[in-house]
Amino acid sequence: MQLASSGGRRLRHAALAARKLALETGRTVTRKELSAAGREAEKALELRPTLRLVLSELVACWGEQAWDRLLVWPSNDYLESRTGLTERAIRFAIRALTDLQLIVPKDSPNGKRYAIKDLSGEIIDAFGFDLTPLYTRRGEWAALVLEQKQLRQMQKQAFDDVTICRRATEEALGALAQHFPSVDRSELEVRLQDLQGRTPKRSTRTLPSRLLEEWQSLRDHTEETFYEAGSGGIRFRHNKADNKSPSETCNNGFPKKAGAVLQAEQPLEHLSPAVIVEACPTLADFGQPIRDVPDLVRAGRFLRASLGAHESAWNEAVAEIGAVRASIAVIYVLQIYDDDVSSGGNRIKNPGGYFRALIRMVKAGKIDLEVELLAMRRRRMS
Known part of the structure; x- marks a missing residue:
């Protein structure tokens, strides 16, 4: 017709x-x-x-x-x-x-x-x-819009998690190459290149299934390799008898770079390593006891990768406020981020960027790390 x-x-x-x-x-x-x-x-x-x-x-x-x-x-x-x-x-x-x-x-x-x-x-x-x-059909439209918003949020979080894992893996591989060049990294580097090739850009709508799990597995494996290389396969360091004079420093066994920095600065007046450990339980992720200031600096340098912060952020922090305060800032941000995730708030989307912003506020005198950590300790002890 x-x-x-x-x-x-x-x-x-x-x-x-x-x-x-x-x-x-x-x-x-x-x-x-x-x-x-x-x-x-x-x-x-x-x-x-x-x-x-x-x-x-x-x-x-x-x-x-x-x-x-x-x-x-x-x-x-x-x-x-x-x-x-x-x-x-x-x-x-x-x-x-x-x-x-x-x-x-x-x-x-x-x-x-x-x-x-x-x-x-x-x-x-x-x-x-x-x-x-x-x-x-307006109810149907509202439900579809909400579903799309939730899907976009999930995808954004998945890509954020992949970025954090990638940066942490690259930092751990760089640390292995710098401090333990004899350790074989070829398998880890091949896995890293493979995952980088299979990871799509953020402009795509979906992340391939199980890709995030593979990134997390690679990060855990790489960091565990670095940890085992640093501790010689022993989970905790052996306690050795100290027959030296109490006036001598405890920098033996630490990198010369860290020791040189520590000679030029003093720890915060009311913040001993024990106080910081009580305020920030996430220090347990370091896997070694924090007994003195050099331990604190080494923990801050090691845990910086857990924030997804680039090495340039650490170098900037050390240059601006010193290695001790930079390490305390890393530990402080890591604890705040862990509390935020545990509470379900998820307000901190980029802990690495939060760390950079905190360093600049500390330098400008807008935030007192000592006051903040003591307040955090009181809340945790009460």
Whole structure:
């Protein structure tokens, strides 16, 4: 059957399904409410720009009549002038909106769109488009938008976790190459290159399944290799008899770089290593006892990778506030981040960036690390 040139259209199943949707009895819909439903539908269905334009203009034509159907009757010429689209594009958009069950065409005998008036001139009905499905499905749009938001948040968190694992792995491999060059790193480096090649950019919508688990496994393996190399396979250091004079320093066994830094600065007045351990239980991740200031500096340097902070952040911190305060800042941020994750707050999205910001505030005198850690200890002990 040939379609009439005056606007006849083929019957579509989606139009019949959408026609069954109806407003609540006595419900009056305002243009503002209909516009809100339209915006939610655009986001939920991720409509193309052309469909958004046409749907927005159809919604704007609603005159807030007290009818049981939301009818509008703009001509194609009117829609062309409002949207700047061609008639062909408008016809395709109307067909797509019908297939999505957002609108229902209500055709007149001659295929034209117009209003029906009574003897007094009041509009009582119309032939055009029925927007009732768009409004009655507003709960569905809200649920889809919420689901998409949650999915985007999960994807963002997954990519953030991958970035943290990648940086920590690279830092651990760099530390192995610097301090223990005899340790074989070839397998770890091959796994790192393989994961980097299979990890998509953040612009992609989804992260391949189990990829994050592989990154976490590689990070754990690399850090464990570095730890075993540093402790000689022994979980804790042996206690040795100390027959030296109490006035002698305890820098034996530590890198010369750390010792040189410690000679030029003093620990905070009221913060002994024992106090810091009580305030920050996450120091247990270091795996070795914190007995003196050199231990504290070494722990800060080691745990910095756990924040996902780049080595440049550590170098900047040491240059700005010294190795001791930089180490205390690392431990402090790590504890705050751990408390935030444990409480479910998840307010700290980038602990490495938080560490950089903290260092600058400490240098500017806006934050006193000693006061903050003592307050943290009191809260934990109470």
